[in-house]
Amino acid sequence: MAFAETFKALSDPVRRQILELLKKGPLSAGDIGSHFEMTGATISYHLKILKQADLIFESREKNFIYYQLNTTVLEEIMLWISELKGGNSDAES
Amino acid sequence: MAFAETFKALSDPVRRQILELLKKGPLSAGDIGSHFEMTGATISYHLKILKQADLIFESREKNFIYYQLNTTVLEEIMLWISELKGGNSDAES
């Protein structure tokens, strides 16, 4: 159940910002890092969390690793929130 | 910007479960606590986080404090996720 993992991954501002950066297209770890005031190691840590949550995936090319958004998991989150908003749990009248 | 707060609040499994309990209707702090293996103080802590994130609100009655879901903030989260999925940031063709 990677569900909890996804929520955890989304809870950090840096990681959300990374996702927003990737919205515009794939970026290398270095490119991503250049947007933040932290070491590459820390960025790598955040990328690992996002990867484990299935929110991003990587593709290797030349000497770089490019990361891109994986939106499929976001559907699940949307569904959960939607059901929370939706009201009663089983059915409606 | 309570946005980050909301994500943080949603990142904890206990708090998500509390929200799910409240989906069925208002509950007192004690009622909520009876669903978990933790002290009332800890439940109170989680309720405070949820309250600060505007995910729940309380109404006092008799000797009890009843909590209920506030779904308005969830819209914002949905929107954010939706835009992340949606692709380009400003508009569509």
Added chain:
DNA sequence: GGGGTATTTAGAAAAAAATCTAAATATCCC
């Protein structure tokens, strides 16, 4: 008012997460 129940607050302890530095891999390209 005063005992009783419900909940919160304060403060400390334990657990988890974020960050750094230094070193390790991995891959490119000459």
Added chain:
DNA sequence: GGGATATTTAGATTTTTTTCTAAATACCCC
């Protein structure tokens, strides 16, 4: 192969979060 660049891993430290116990509030009802 070997130096150069990109990224990750390991381990330690700092910060944040979760949890507990004990005490404090708050409110009810006799």
